[in-house]
Amino acid sequence: MKIVFTTKGKTWESPMDARFGRAEMFLVYDEETDTLEAIDNSATESMEHGVGGQSSKKMINAGANVVITGNGAGEKALKILKTTGIEFFTGAGEMSVKEAYEAYKQNRLQKQF
């Protein structure tokens, strides 16, 4: 199972980024191999439109099963991701990556879809 966090850094201690489309970074945790891999998303900062689509594509290409974020996916991301079977959990915007993972495991996050 691959879990993607929207973050502002590359480690378990890093703070989460509450945004999905314009998240600074995506941190992919592969539960099977117990490894973390960072995907840079900072280019979305300078994009005016369409970040939801681009970020969604990164989720698909990363093979994500679950995405953990703060505010949730916007309209365009929803359109794409709803049909992929990827699950979205929100409410982790103020946590560290580690806290977000624990909250997810303990069913303390809201499921967006």
Added chain:
Amino acid sequence: MKITIASGKGGTGKTTISSNLTSYLASLGEKVVLADLDVEEPNSALFLNAKLVHSKVSNKMIPKWDATDCTLCGKCEEVCNFNAILHLPEEIRVFPELCHSCYACSELCPTDSLPMTPSQIGIINEYKNELFTMVEGRLDLGQEMSIPLIAQTIDYVDEKFADHIKIYDAPPGTSCPVIEASRYSDFVILITEATPFGLNDLRLAVETMRVLNQKVGVIINRYGIGDDGVEKYCQDENIPIITKIQNDREVAKLYSNGELIYDKIEHFKNSLDEVIAFIGGLK
């Protein structure tokens, strides 16, 4: 003659002045047409007691994915400057609201898998009252791009009312919609108020119009509030102040009730006379 009524700041009186100016000109026997180009929320028709006489659907061209011969090469996403195309592992996804109808994806697709097809973005309405005609563009809910509709509304008015004076009521701000509403006009009247906010946004609007090589004049609305910053700025920059409309609660009341003003308030009418004299000088 095409005149755009614009402003940097919102709520300075573009619609009040353009609807009253058009009505007044028409009452004087001029052939005049008003175009409401604030397509995200057109409201001029509210003031004009006008009847809808014609409606036309406005489309823009968007690519539609045809999976038959597509090899998912991704060229389309690569050439799209607006992120309107997403190349996913098993499909090509088009976001019509982001598409600028540039045709690049469609033309450069090696397998012709993205034919351009019309898609409705809004409607163009033509209204008439006893004196004149008014045309508005009205963008559909959820549409993000107003430029094609603004352009089509201008085309509609230009074609149908070639020999009329055309007054374009522009959206506020200084971004693409304002530029589209101003670039083909003979003159741009910028409405402002004499406050620091008004001055700041007027400056942005003047700079925008200079990039377009547009000639501008300023109407100071609600004159009497604020300070003399706007007047000083106009003097320094050699921008004509066409008229100053007195700040008057009665004007605001009439506006709020959806009524015209020039036929009820003398000083407002006098200001419009100055505008008309100025326009006359432009001819």
